[in-house]
Amino acid sequence: xxxxxxxxxxxxxxxxxxxxxxxxxxxxxxxxxxxxxxxxxxxxxxxxxxxxxxxxxxxxxxxxxxxxxxxxxxxxxxxxxxxxxxxxxxxxxxxxxxxxxxxxxxxxxxxxxxxxxxxxxxxxxxxxxxxxxxxxxxxxxxxxxxxxxxxxxxxxxxxxxxxxxxxxxxxxxxxxxxxxxxxxxxxxxxxxxxxxxxxxxxxxxxxxxxxxxxxxxxxxxxxxxxxxxxxxxxxxxxxxxxxxxxxxxxxxxxxxxxxxxxxxxxxxxxxxxxxxxxxxxxxxxxxxxxxxxxxxxxxxxxxxxxxxxxxxxxxxxxxxxxxxxxxxxxxxxxxxxxxxxxxxxxxxxxxxxxxxxxxxxxxxxxxxxxxxxxxxxxxxxxxxxxxxxxxxxxxxxxxxxxxxxxxxxxxxxxxxxxxxxxxxxxxxxxxxxxxxxxxxxxxxxxxxxxxxxxxxxxxxxxxxxxxxxxxxxx
DNA sequence: ATGTCC
Numbered sequence: 001x002x003x004x005x006x007x008x009x010x011x012x013x014x015x016x017x018x019x020x021x022x023x024x025x026x027x028x029x030x031x032x033x034x035x036x037x038x039x040x041x042x043x044x045x046x047x048x049x050x051x052x053x054x055x056x057x058x059x060x061x062x063x064x065x066x067x068x069x070x071x072x073x074x075x076x077x078x079x080x081x082x083x084x085x086x087x088x089x090x091x092x093x094x095x096x097x098x099x100x101x102x103x104x105x106x107x108x109x110x111x112x113x114x115x116x117x118x119x120x121x122x123x124x125x126x127x128x129x130x131x132x133x134x135x136x137x138x139x140x141x142x143x144x145x146x147x148x149x150x151x152x153x154x155x156x157x158x159x160x161x162x163x164x165x166x167x168x169x170x171x172x173x174x175x176x177x178x179x180x181x182x183x184x185x186x187x188x189x190x191x192x193x194x195x196x197x198x199x200x201x202x203x204x205x206x207x208x209x210x211x212x213x214x215x216x217x218x219x220x221x222x223x224x225x226x227x228x229x230x231x232x233x234x235x236x237x238x239x240x241x242x243x244x245x246x247x248x249x250x251x252x253x254x255x256x257x258x259x260x261x262x263x264x265x266x267x268x269x270x271x272x273x274x275x276x277x278x279x280x281x282x283x284x285x286x287x288x289x290x291x292x293x294x295x296x297x298x299x300x301x302x303x304x305x306x307x308x309x310x311x312x313x314x315x316x317x318x319x320x321x322x323x324x325x326x327x328x329x330x331x332x333x334x335x336x337x338x339x340x341x342x343x344x345x346x347x348x349x350x351x352x353x354x355x356x357x358x359x360x361x362x363x364x365x366x367x368x369x370x371x372x373x374x375x376x377x378x379x380x381x382x383x384x385x386x387x388x389x390x391x392x393x394x395x396x397x398x399x400x401x402x403x404x405x406x407x408x409x410x411x412x413x414x415x416x417x418x419x420x421x422x423x424x425x426x427x428x429x430x431x432x433x434x435x436x437x438x439x440x441x442x443x444x445x446x447x448x449x450x451x452x453x454x455x456x457x458x459x460x461x462x463x464x465x466x467x468x469x470x471x472x473x474x
Numbered sequence: 475a476t477g478t479c480c
């Protein structure tokens with residue numbers, strides 16, 4: 001008769017699975033069944049595996065039994081990914097890091113995924129990559145939308161000449177500083193706040209959670225935040241007359257802004273991602289792609305909250321543009337606005353789907369958008385071509401070629417100054433992580449998506465405001 | 475992206 005000397009191999013042979021449970025079982029055996037007879041312990045462990053509920057009062061095996069029942073429930077609730085990824089189009093694959101492609105491949109295994117595409121500015125994100133487009137059937141993925149819900153570009157084109165701008169740079173600079181506010185957490189207080197119809201929206205009364213966001217939303221209305229957000233004066237050049245916008249060819253002063261839904265959107269994103277992760281258990285590699293059923297209460301709630309955050313982001317741009325237009329006394333010729341980090345109900349390949357564009361620009365046929373380059377590189381006013389394989393999308397910028405950390409380490413202030421000077425750009429704020437050299441060449445990115453958008457006009461930044469280094473200003 | 479788990 002040989003004594004207990006049970007190994008992991010023995011437990012695997014009687015049906016235990018590789019993992020945490022196996023380790024716990026071995027620990028218990030070592031501690032409590034050291035001298036017991038081998039066959040008897042094996043029978044006991046087999047019994048435990050088959051009927052853990054019979055051991056809930058067992059002096060030694062109680063904890064193991066409880067854990068087994070919990071594990072079984074979790075496995076039962078896990079939603080499995082498909083074994084293979086659905087195919088998806090990649091634009092400019094030579095510029096996209098492997099990590100972003102791998103994230104997209106995981107997203108293409110979700111049971112709700114219908115189609116996907118990767119834009120040429122794609123890089124690794126949280127859940128879905130930035131620059132990732134995902135069409136899902138009757139489901140919305142909070143991290144397929146992203147943290148800064150409804151982040152967008154807004155462009156106002158004024159009937160003001162380049163000469164006027166160059167002659168009055170000081171005035172334009174003063175007004176840009178006076179009417180914009182940057183930095184994480186920053187807002188307006190008291191009489192400095194702006195009233196806007198967005199604050200009267202019924203959705204603010206939807207739940208206690210959303211109601212609690214209203215005060216901050218009021219305070220941050222018309223502010224820009226941090227990171228890659230900016231407000232800038234620039235010169236937009238139309239090489240030809242544009243009929244739809246009714247703008248004759250030529251150069252005009254324009255205002256371009258990039259920002260989102262501030263603290264409100266971030267709080268909504270965090271709350272519903274956590275809820276989605278509770279309701280939708282996916283395997284570890286896809287955990288951040290947890291989705292909400294569009295027919296569920298949580299799904300409908302998120303949809304309304306997301307749309308409110310998007311409209312709030314729009315209101316923020318409206319406030320900024322209104323203030324600055326009034327300050328410079330310009331006549332508005334045209335206004336274009338487009339958002340990313342959002343989900344839309346759209347028809348794709350004949351069926352209704354939820355299209356997530358995380359850092360991707362809508363580019364349906366004839367749909368206008370703005371794709372910025374960097375603080376010195378041009379941005380482009382574009383018109384979508386409605387390419388179905390790209391799910392009617394395009395990039396939302398040039399995309400980074402250096403991480404924030406790498407940019408801080410490798411780019412010097414002097415290099416950035418030289419670049420600004422060479423391009424005649426005045427910069428207010430911004431850290432080295434936003435230096436032009438940290439971004440891909442926008443011309444290469446535009447070339448990679450020439451089947452997705454037509455270029456309508458070229459916008460050259462001339463005076464850029466961003467958040468101060470590290471958003472530490474007060 | 476956000477006062478980045480006060």
